[in-house]
Amino acid sequence: NAGVTQTPKFRVLKTGQSMTLLCAQDMNHEYMYWYRQDPGMGLRLIHYSVGEGTTAKGEVPDGYNVSRLKKQNFLLGLESAAPSQTSVYFCASSQPIGRFYEQYFGPGTRLTVT
Amino acid sequence: DQQVKQNSPSLSVQEGRISILNCDYTNSMFDYFLWYKKYPAEGPTFLISISSIKDKNEDGRFTVFLNKSAKHLSLHIVPSQPGDSAVYFCAASLIQGAQKLVFGQGTRLTINP
Numbered sequence: 001n002a003g004v005t006q007t008p009k010f011r012v013l014k015t016g017q018s019m020t021l022l023c024a025q026d027m028n029h030e031y032m033y034w035y036r037q038d039p040g041m042g043l044r045l046i047h048y049s050v051g052e053g054t055t056a057k058g059e060v061p062d063g064y065n066v067s068r069l070k071k072q073n074f075l076l077g078l079e080s081a082a083p084s085q086t087s088v089y090f091c092a093s094s095q096p097i098g099r100f101y102e103q104y105f106g107p108g109t110r111l112t113v114t
Numbered sequence: 115d116q117q118v119k120q121n122s123p124s125l126s127v128q129e130g131r132i133s134i135l136n137c138d139y140t141n142s143m144f145d146y147f148l149w150y151k152k153y154p155a156e157g158p159t160f161l162i163s164i165s166s167i168k169d170k171n172e173d174g175r176f177t178v179f180l181n182k183s184a185k186h187l188s189l190h191i192v193p194s195q196p197g198d199s200a201v202y203f204c205a206a207s208l209i210q211g212a213q214k215l216v217f218g219q220g221t222r223l224t225i226n227p
Contacts, residue, residue, distance in 0.1 A: 042217030105157030
């Protein structure tokens with residue numbers, strides 16, 4: 001049981017390049033999330049999904065797109081990378097049971113945009 | 115507008131003593147409060163939570179206290195152990211379609227032998 005995995009672990013991009021970050025979970029969770037973490041700041045929600053084929057915007061969605069074609073995968077895309085998108089990106093998943101449900105996080109992807 | 119704040123970037127505590135991490139929030143609509151622990155190069159892992167209708171929740175060495183009138187919560191770790199050295203994030207939950215978490219900036223806890 002791998003939990004939540006993220007690919008790649010590290011990436012360096014030039015300004016204007018594009019890339020896709022992949023998140024996979026093997027817990028059959030309905031909900032998936034993408035966060036970014038910047039120095040001195042907490043994690044901020046970029047986009048989230050409440051089920052296969054659905055996505056919604058979080059707190060900081062600009063410059064990112066997402067897709068959830070399969071229940072176990074949640075992709076985060078950067079169409080034209082900017083230095084302001086240098087960050088550590090975390091994916092999480094959860095299963096909505098009751099009023100509170102724990103979010104399980106992946107190990108993160110460190111992205112540098114030069 | 116930072117809805118969840120951890121005003122201490124770091125805290126150093128001697129092994130065996132009590133560690134107290136603090137968190138303040140502004141939004142009275144939050145329904146759960148959580149603490150996550152994060153080691154370097156790993157994702158955050160859930161530690162403990164408390165419902166907004168409670169004032170205390172205990173799990174082994176970890177206790178979370180909630181003071182709604184002051185909009186303040188704290189995490190107590192007793193006794194502190196070297197393996198507790200990590201960054202601790204306070205988070206608050208809003209149910210809006212999905213459970214959305216709002217995180218504080220984190221506090222780096224160092225336990226000294």
